Amino acid sequence: MKEKVIWGLAMVLIMACSKEEQVLTNGEVITDSGVVKNAEIEEEDLYQYYGIKKDQNVEQVTNQIETIKGLKEINGKKIEVKETVLESKDEEKGIVIVKFLGKVNDKNFSKIVTFQDLVKKTESSRNY
Incomplete structure (x- = not known):
């Protein structure tokens, strides 16, 4: 015993x-x-990955998404965006919809994110 x-x-x-x-x-x-x-990728992780703020306009956000890629550590997660596909954008509504492909902690992910409440382009700011 x-x-x-x-x-x-x-x-x-x-x-x-x-x-x-x-x-x-x-x-x-x-x-x-x-x-x-x-860990799963969250929308907030991608906002931080790209440094996107609500005071940016659609063009600025689109440029950031198209140019920034690579491995970054965000919220304790190793995130690597390998490809982005611009699904749609609306400057008057301040919306950009993007599909992201990449890895989070060496696990593949695919996520569609709507960046909204961005600075809207008004009638007076359009180029004619």
Whole structure:
């Protein structure tokens, strides 16, 4: 009986000393080093990746999306945008819709994001 108790305590001790990972309710896994694994890409991550602000107009946002690519760390996630496809844009409504393809923490992702509430182009600011 003593042997079983000792073995049980030894197993508990070994398990307590091993590296642990915390699984969050949304399925993300955080390791002891704080790295988020298997994280999903969120719209806010892409706003930060490109540095997009609500005080920018459609043309500015479109230019940023077309020129910025590569690996960046945002919110503890390693994000690499490999390709962007401009689905549509409306300067009068201040909307840009873009499809993103890339990797987040070495996992492929594809996401369509609507950037809205951007500075609208008014009738008086149009070139004739």
